[in-house]
Amino acid sequence: MSLRIVVCVKYVPDATGDRRFADDNTTDRDSVDGLLSELDEYGVEQALKIAEASGDAEVTVLTVGPDDAKDALRKALSMGADKAVHVNDDDIHGTDVIGTSAILAKAIEKTGFDLVVCGMASTDGTMGVIPALLSERLGVPQVTLLSEVGVEGGTVKGRRDGDAATELLEASLPAVVSVTDQSGEARYPSFKGIMAAKKKPVESLDLDDLGIEADEVGLAGAWTAVDSATARPARTAGTIVKDEGEGGKQLAEFLASQKFI
């Protein structure tokens, strides 16, 4: 029985672009180019490494997103994933992290899985809680924020580098893991992979296919509501302290006035 790996990926607005909110305070995806979240590339990379090591594995990439999110799937397929699942429904617009995890969990169950791999967070929402929510919904163990991961027999083992300690963790499959940007540079899609991706299957699902009611997700179903958003004020010029004998004192005064000391 082959190892079934599902990688959750997100199609995000390019972080180098000029990102802003749309009128309903959701992320504006039209005015800026989207791409596969860089942090999810690490997830794809680790999933592919695990698949290569096991020799008998199937990697499915899963995303929830608008039509353009196919781009993210295509990139993951070019990198070497075997097939893709795209959950796309107009009613999903505005869904929060709780709703997204519900959709992902249903889609993962439908696909069948032994191991779910996620990135450490998305580069737009940066919530970073999807792996934990998924493990709760799927009822399987979670091993998150790994900088090294591997599967041996029926267990997934990994290393989590914390500020104070390094933890070696393991869990029996099926399980959910998330990997950090320290897990190893993601590969570039090879030209061969790019051409092969064209022929790989992409399954499209909507909320009906997953048995989710429209009011459980979307902007209305979100547990959080964004009332307003204000753009970050432009950076102001800093204060320059000139050392004319009193430099140290002035510096200390400045820091004290800003309540740094």
Place this chain on the structure above:
Amino acid sequence: MDPALTPEQEAVRRTLRELLAKHSGPDEVRTASADPQGYDAELWHRLADQLGLPGLALPTAYGGIGLGPVELALACEESGRALLPSPLLASSVLASTAVRILGTGQQRAELLPALAGGARTGALITAAAPALALGLIPAGPGDGLPDGTTAGGGRAGGIQARPAPEGDGWLLYGEAGEALDGARADLLVVAAHTGGFPRSRTVLFLVEAASPGLARTRLAAMDDTRTLARVEFRDTPAVPLGDPERDASPGLARTGLYAALAVAAEAVGAAEQCLTRTVEYVQVRKQFGRAVGSFQAVKHRLADVYVAVETARSAVHYAAWTLERDEETGDRSGEGEAAAATAVPLALAHALESLRTAAADAVQLHGGIAITWEHDAQLYFKRAAADELLFGPPHLLRARAAELANLFGPTPVPVPVPAPVPTPAPVTVRQEA
């Protein structure tokens, strides 16, 4: 034709652009060209192993990716943008294409997989500048021969081949003054002249790097991102590529089309990079209390550069498409090849001019900083000048396209059917002295 790129073509371009942006910035380019080898071997192996760049346009049967001229052009646009020093042009385009077109089945099977996989590099050695040797510009004046060959071996003159006095090998004698990648390639594909005057023909030969009588010296080139070498042959043993009895000029000219396309695409990428960086700079550089980019004199100039770059890109994509169509249809009528034979040199001419314009204006609009060694504008300017010397000049590329399209040649006039003439008296065969 549908001029839009397919998602796969976009992905090829994007992947290479991302990788080169990360691993081949201006500093890396300078370090790599200062290297004795002239390129970053580690990066080249990475491009080979991870992406499959060297085999991009080679058939899958020989370990390539099996993509066509359009993808090749897109890849070269990216390598040109970064001024990537690499064996891409000399090995993957020139040498590999020559072997693919002219080699025997066995030679292709033996040589191409190593070239496609990046394990070995090749170079095409021609005594004349590539533009002349590959038939991209008209042969020199005063040749006197109807097929355009010049005395002393025509386009291949400068390196002569003769059958070895013993055994069935061949020996090469002569030298190539400025051979792309001549000093570092593992396998040399050498265009040589043979047959003397009566059976004058160009034949390609394979020479291994360790052959006796071979001397290679890397030259200090104006454009350091491409390495040039003087390659001398003193009775160097060589193996013919393909049939030595047949003239390789048509195959060499076809190889020339791929090289011209690659150089043109590199020029477009480099020109666009000049434009991008200049546009960034004029928005930051302040004079008289405002960004210099807000002055009309600067704006109009940059608009002209933009037009030059975009038209050149269109011309290059069209040229790539004519080559691709010719490959796909496998049309033996020669119509497809004729279309490519004019479209490619024209695209190259336009691309070289647009790079010259973009690089020169980048120097002007950056002001004094651009003429410092530390600034990158000089690298692009030198690439523009060197490309013209190797693969130009533009006006001769256009002259060649006109020649091939028979633009100024004699117009075929309907010939009146001649009245039957009496059979001439039999001619006495002249006796040889």
